[in-house]
Amino acid sequence: MAEEKKPLKVTIDNITIEVEQGTTILNAARRIGGDVAPPAMCYYSKLKNSGGKCRTCLVEVEAGSTVDPRPMPKLVASCRTNVMDGMIVKNITSEKVIDARNGVVEFLLINHPLDCPICDQAGECDLQNLSYDHGKEGTRYEFNRRTFEKYDLGPFIQLHMTRCIMCFRCVYTADQLTEKRVHGILDRGDHVEIATYIQKSLDHDFIGNVIDVCPVGALTDKTFRFKNRVWFLNPVDAHRDCPKCKGKATLWYRGDEVFRVTARKDQWGEVEDWICNECRFETKKTSDWIIEGPTKIDRHSVIAQGHYVGVQKPQEVLYDVLGGRKPKLLMNIHNVSEVNEPGRDLSKIEGPAHSTDFENE
Amino acid sequence: MQALTSKARPVERKPLSVWEKLYIPAIAKGMSITFGHIFRKKPTINYPEVQRPFSPVFRGLHVLNRDEEGRERCTACGLCAVACPAEAITMEAAERLSGEEHLYREEKYAAKYEINMLRCIFCGLCEEACPKDAIYLSETFAPSNYTRKGFIYGKEELLIPDPKTQPVEFAKARGEKTEKN
Numbered sequence: 001m002a003e004e005k006k007p008l009k010v011t012i013d014n015i016t017i018e019v020e021q022g023t024t025i026l027n028a029a030r031r032i033g034g035d036v037a038p039p040a041m042c043y044y045s046k047l048k049n050s051g052g053k054c055r056t057c058l059v060e061v062e063a064g065s066t067v068d069p070r071p072m073p074k075l076v077a078s079c080r081t082n083v084m085d086g087m088i089v090k091n092i093t094s095e096k097v098i099d100a101r102n103g104v105v106e107f108l109l110i111n112h113p114l115d116c117p118i119c120d121q122a123g124e125c126d127l128q129n130l131s132y133d134h135g136k137e138g139t140r141y142e143f144n145r146r147t148f149e150k151y152d153l154g155p156f157i158q159l160h161m162t163r164c165i166m167c168f169r170c171v172y173t174a175d176q177l178t179e180k181r182v183h184g185i186l187d188r189g190d191h192v193e194i195a196t197y198i199q200k201s202l203d204h205d206f207i208g209n210v211i212d213v214c215p216v217g218a219l220t221d222k223t224f225r226f227k228n229r230v231w232f233l234n235p236v237d238a239h240r241d242c243p244k245c246k247g248k249a250t251l252w253y254r255g256d257e258v259f260r261v262t263a264r265k266d267q268w269g270e271v272e273d274w275i276c277n278e279c280r281f282e283t284k285k286t287s288d289w290i291i292e293g294p295t296k297i298d299r300h301s302v303i304a305q306g307h308y309v310g311v312q313k314p315q316e317v318l319y320d321v322l323g324g325r326k327p328k329l330l331m332n333i334h335n336v337s338e339v340n341e342p343g344r345d346l347s348k349i350e351g352p353a354h355s356t357d358f359e360n361e
Numbered sequence: 362m363q364a365l366t367s368k369a370r371p372v373e374r375k376p377l378s379v380w381e382k383l384y385i386p387a388i389a390k391g392m393s394i395t396f397g398h399i400f401r402k403k404p405t406i407n408y409p410e411v412q413r414p415f416s417p418v419f420r421g422l423h424v425l426n427r428d429e430e431g432r433e434r435c436t437a438c439g440l441c442a443v444a445c446p447a448e449a450i451t452m453e454a455a456e457r458l459s460g461e462e463h464l465y466r467e468e469k470y471a472a473k474y475e476i477n478m479l480r481c482i483f484c485g486l487c488e489e490a491c492p493k494d495a496i497y498l499s500e501t502f503a504p505s506n507y508t509r510k511g512f513i514y515g516k517e518e519l520l521i522p523d524p525k526t527q528p529v530e531f532a533k534a535r536g537e538k539t540e541k542n
Contacts, residue, residue, distance in 0.1 A: 355455055
C-alpha cells in the first residue's frame with residue numbers, strides 16, 4: 001500500500017501544493033495560508049467530526065482530479081471535501097464563491113442580533129470579522145428575529161442562545177473532552193437551540209473550553225462579563241503547573257489586574273491546548289502564573305490597538321529643571337478620576353459589576 | 362547681493378515735494394480714515410451679553426445623550442475610547458439590575474464615564490464611532506477652570522438632563538431655543 005502514501009498535488013487559487021492523502025481542501029489551503037484559506041465558522045481542527053454546518057468555507061472545484069478533470073457541479077464545503085491528485089480549486093479568485101459566501105453571511109446574520117456593543121465577544125468574534133469582509137450593510141429580513149432568554153450554565157458560563165449560529169463546536173467539545181455531555185441540540189429547523197433541556201449546570205473540569213471554541217458570543221465567560229472590552233486588555237502568555245491540564249494560557253491584563261484567562265489561540269483562532277476550569281476561572285492572580293511574554297497579536301486585529309511597540313519612556317527632566325525641588329502642582333489622575341480606582345478591583349467581583357459595586361465610594 | 366525673491370522692489374529715496382512737506386494734507390487724510398470707522402458697522406460684539414450663533418458643524422463640549430424616555434443611551438461599548446486619538450475617554454461598564462430599566466436603555470451601561478478635557482482635541486471621532494447615538498459634541502465651549510482637576514469630566518457633567526423631569530434644561534443642553542426666550 002505504498003502508493004496510497006503518495007502526496008497529492010492540488011492547486012488552490014493558482015498556488016500548487018503537495019499534501020498527504022486524506023487532507024481536506026480547507027487544510028490544504030491553510031497550509032498555503034494567508035487569504036487563500038477559506039474562513040470557517042464551524043470547522044475546528046482539534047475537534048473530530050466538526051465542520052460541514054456553516055457553509056462559509058464553500059469553494060469552487062474547477063477540476064476534480066487528473067483522472068476525472070470535470071468540474072464539480074456545485075460549490076463544495078472545503079472542510080468536508082478531501083483533495084484529489086490534480087484538483088484545481090478556486091477560492092478567492094472565484095466570483096461565485098465570494099457571492100455564495102456573502103449569501104451565507106446574510107443567512108447567518110438573519111437571526112444573529114447586532115448587539116456587538118454589548119457582547120463580550122466583540123473584537124475577537126469570528127462572525128464579526130466574517131461579516132466585515134462579506135456582509136452587507138442592510139438586512140432584507142422583515143420578520144421578527146428569534147430570541148431566547150439568556151441563562152447561566154453553571155457558575156462560570158453564560159449562554160446567550162440568541163447569538164448562537166449552530167456550529168455544534170461546543171457539543172463536540174463536550175463530547176470529546178468530557179465523559180458525559182449534559183448539553184446538546186434540541187428541536188430542529190428554526191426552533192433549534194443549544195440547551196441542557198432542564199436547566200442543568202455544566203460542571204466538568206474542561207467544560208470552560210466551550211467558551212473558547214464558540215465563534216460568536218453565545219457562550220461567554222461569566223467571570224469576565226462586561227468587565228472590559230477585549231481591545232483594552234493586554235494579552236500575556238503565561239503557564240503554571242497544573243495537575244489537570246498543560247497549564248498554558250493567555251492572561252488578559254488591565255494594569256496589574258488579570259481580567260480573564262483564556263487558552264492560547266493559533267493563527268486560525270483555534271485553541272492550542274485545552275485548559276481546565278481551575279486555570280481559566282479560579283487562578284486570576286499574577287502570582288499563580290509564570291509570565292512568558294506578551295502574546296503576538298495580528299496587527300490587523302482591534303486587540304492590537306494601543307500596544308505601542310518599542311516605546312521608550314522619556315527621562316523625567318522636571319526635577320533637574322526645578323533644581324531638585326518637587327513640583328507643587330503635580331496632579332495624580334487617581335485623585336480625580338473615578339475610573340479604574342486603585343481601591344476597586346473589578347477583577348475580584350465574581351460576576352459582572354452592578355450599580356451596587358460602584359455605590360459605596 | 363542676489364535678491365531672495367522676484368517681488369523685491371528697491372526703495373525710492375527721492376526728496377519730498379512741497380505738497381508732501383506741508384504734512385497737513387497727509388494728517389487730514391489719515392484722520393478721515395480714522396473717523397470714518399466710527400460710522401462703520403462694528404465687527405465686534407459684546408460677549409457674553411450678545412452671542413454669535415455657532416456653525417452647525419461646531420464641535421464643542423460633549424454630552425451623553427438620553428433617549429425619549431430619559432434612559433441613558435450609552436452602553437459602554439468602548440468604541441469612542443478606541444476611536445479617540447488623544448486617549449481622553451475612559452469608562453467602566455456594569456450590568457443593569459432588574460428595576461433599573463427606566464434608567465438605562467440596554468442591559469449593559471457605563472457605570473463610570475470620563476473624558477479628560479485636557480487631552481481632548483474636540484475632533485468628534487467619538488461622535489462618529491458611537492453606534493448608539495449616545496455621545497454628541499454640543500455647541501458650547503468647555504468652561505475655563507483654575508485647576509486641572511476641574512477638567513476631568515464625569516457622568517455628572519456630561520449627562521444631558523432628563524427630558525421628562527427637566528425639559529427646560531434638556532432643551533438648553535441641546536442648544537434649542539425655548540419659547541420664553
